[in-house]
Amino acid sequence: MSALLEVQGLRVAYGGINAVKGIDLHVAAGELIALIGANGAGKTSALKAIAGVLAPAAGRIIYGGQDVTRQPSFRLVQQGLALVPEGRGIFPQLTVEENLQMGAYCRPNDASVHSDLEHVYGLFQRLFERRSQKAGTLSGGEQQMLAIGRALMSRPRLLLLDEPSMGLAPMMVQKIFETVVQVARDGVTTLLVEQNALLALQVSQRAYVLEGGVITLQGQASDLLKDSKVRQAYLGE
Amino acid sequence: MSKFDLFLQQIFNGLVLGSIYALVALGYTMVYGILQLINFAHGEVVMVGALVSLWVSLKLIASGVPGPLVFVLGLTAAVPACMLLGFLIERIAYRPLRRAPRLAPLITAIGVSIVLQALAMMLWGKQYKSVPQLIPAIPLHVGGATISTLQLFIIAVSCVLMAGLLVLINKTPLGRAMRATAQDPTVAGLMGVDINRVISITFIIGSALAAVAGVLVSQNYGIAHYYMGFLLGLKAFTAAVLGGIGNLTGAMLGGVLLGLIESLGAGYIGDLSGGFFGSHYKDVFAFLVLILVLVLRPSGLLGERVGGRA
Numbered sequence: 001m002s003a004l005l006e007v008q009g010l011r012v013a014y015g016g017i018n019a020v021k022g023i024d025l026h027v028a029a030g031e032l033i034a035l036i037g038a039n040g041a042g043k044t045s046a047l048k049a050i051a052g053v054l055a056p057a058a059g060r061i062i063y064g065g066q067d068v069t070r071q072p073s074f075r076l077v078q079q080g081l082a083l084v085p086e087g088r089g090i091f092p093q094l095t096v097e098e099n100l101q102m103g104a105y106c107r108p109n110d111a112s113v114h115s116d117l118e119h120v121y122g123l124f125q126r127l128f129e130r131r132s133q134k135a136g137t138l139s140g141g142e143q144q145m146l147a148i149g150r151a152l153m154s155r156p157r158l159l160l161l162d163e164p165s166m167g168l169a170p171m172m173v174q175k176i177f178e179t180v181v182q183v184a185r186d187g188v189t190t191l192l193v194e195q196n197a198l199l200a201l202q203v204s205q206r207a208y209v210l211e212g213g214v215i216t217l218q219g220q221a222s223d224l225l226k227d228s229k230v231r232q233a234y235l236g237e
Numbered sequence: 238m239s240k241f242d243l244f245l246q247q248i249f250n251g252l253v254l255g256s257i258y259a260l261v262a263l264g265y266t267m268v269y270g271i272l273q274l275i276n277f278a279h280g281e282v283v284m285v286g287a288l289v290s291l292w293v294s295l296k297l298i299a300s301g302v303p304g305p306l307v308f309v310l311g312l313t314a315a316v317p318a319c320m321l322l323g324f325l326i327e328r329i330a331y332r333p334l335r336r337a338p339r340l341a342p343l344i345t346a347i348g349v350s351i352v353l354q355a356l357a358m359m360l361w362g363k364q365y366k367s368v369p370q371l372i373p374a375i376p377l378h379v380g381g382a383t384i385s386t387l388q389l390f391i392i393a394v395s396c397v398l399m400a401g402l403l404v405l406i407n408k409t410p411l412g413r414a415m416r417a418t419a420q421d422p423t424v425a426g427l428m429g430v431d432i433n434r435v436i437s438i439t440f441i442i443g444s445a446l447a448a449v450a451g452v453l454v455s456q457n458y459g460i461a462h463y464y465m466g467f468l469l470g471l472k473a474f475t476a477a478v479l480g481g482i483g484n485l486t487g488a489m490l491g492g493v494l495l496g497l498i499e500s501l502g503a504g505y506i507g508d509l510s511g512g513f514f515g516s517h518y519k520d521v522f523a524f525l526v527l528i529l530v531l532v533l534r535p536s537g538l539l540g541e542r543v544g545g546r547a
Binding site: 051052053072073074077078082083085089090091092093094098101102103105106109150154 | 410413414416417420421423424425426427428429430431432
């Protein structure tokens with residue numbers, strides 16, 4: 001299967017620091033891929049560059065067979081590339097439902113938007129209960145549900161998730177990850193960035209380990225789970 | 238005129254003035270909401286609206302077109318002209334400075350304001366120009382006070398425009414995108430919103446309201462000149478700050494309140510100061526309000542705390 005996303009020699013400088021120092025990675029259609037690494041390893045910068053939020057210093061990003069390097073994020077969403085940003089990035093003053101409608105901003109407003117809304121409410125019952133509340137009043141976990149649900153409203157072909165477990169209680173992390181797996185199973189290709197390496201490796205098929213802006217390890221998630229270096233560095237053994 | 242009638246009269250005058258302030262204040266507050274920028278050239282857009290409509294009106298009256306139709310045609314010329322002007326101001330003076338320190342666009346704003354005043358002076362001259370009355374001002378008596386059909390018309394037009402704006406902002410996908418952009422432009426971009434387009438639209442809508450305000454205010458006072466936007470702009474800015482800058486309802490409330498404060502203040506300052514100050518001190522009140530708000534409640538009546546962003 002050809003790659004839906006292919007990143008070649010990506011370098012990202014952020015605030016005067018070389019956060020990503022030339023990485024290659026690819027994600028094939030239908031895959032759930034994890035990008036793991038410690039805080040400050042460059043994961044978020046890499047993801048932002050892929051989503052068009054940060055302009056890369058060098059390298060190429062090929063999405064759906066087309067070079068999309070330096071395309072602004074709003075164009076990429078129209079082509080089905082959605083990022084759930086670190087820290088969720090919900091619109092606090094908009095209601096839950098308005099946030100979800102924002103997710104469908106680049107789609108024609110027809111019946112399919114309504115049925116997708118129902119689908120997201122089906123995934124996250126809690127969002128349905130709070131649909132007319134301001135999103136800023138939601139708990140951290142609910143905001144993460146909203147951020148994921150909102151990204152799904154764009155009908156993404158490729159979903160980029162930045163640290164969905166960050167700052168959440170273990171119960172909520174489990175719920176979020178169950179949904180991520182469910183979404184991937186429904187056919188949405190997913191690139192998952194996580195500090196929680198154990199969880200990320202358990203749900204993904206392949207994974208990349210990012211350290212100091214370079215990829216130091218990659219392979220099948222099940223193999224990495226057994227790798228002694230990974231176990232030492234990321235799984236606390 | 239009894240004391241109560243006098244009071245009622247000041248309320249009427251204040252509402253007329255206030256609805257014009259509100260229309261202009263909306264332009265300041267919408268731009269601030271999205272860019273955290275005070276568009277000090279906004280008052281000049283009001284002036285251009287008034288003068289363009291006057292210029293068209295004078296031509297039409299000369300060829301014998303009836304008043305109300307002249308008014309509509311004047312407005313039809315002024316509104317698109319100001320929309321284009323607002324669009325160009327943002328593209329030329331603000332967009333290149335989007336990532337610059339906040340002081341830089343503030344300085345270009347003042348620059349644009351001076352340039353527009355100079356251009357208007359060159360095009361239309363320095364002198365005060367009398368504006369023909371196009372909407373009939375038939376006095377209607379309410380108790381001992383009077384309100385004219387023109388004044389009622391000004392209030393009605395403002396109310397309709399403000400209601401329309403609230404519907405646009407709160408009920409349409411475009412309005413939702415504008416609110417989302419104001420809250421987090423990066424994430425709005427991730428939703429597929431073209432931020433630059435939303436910013437242009439914000440300037441265009443604000444300028445359309447400014448054009449209408451310019452036409453209405455010149456009808457109300459019967460005069461227009463190249464410098465009329467300066468004081469009106471400052472007062473409308475004060476109204477936006479009073480209501481809580483960045484907040485639409487706040488701008489409307491602030492505008493009406495400022496109009497009432499100014500009108501009542503001008504009406505009673507003579508009595509209160511034993512005749513020492515006259516009603517020509519009316520302009521003092523707006524700036525008194527500005528200073529008091531900035532000292533006592535910088536976030537305005539309906540605003541949230543903006544200290545961190547300002």
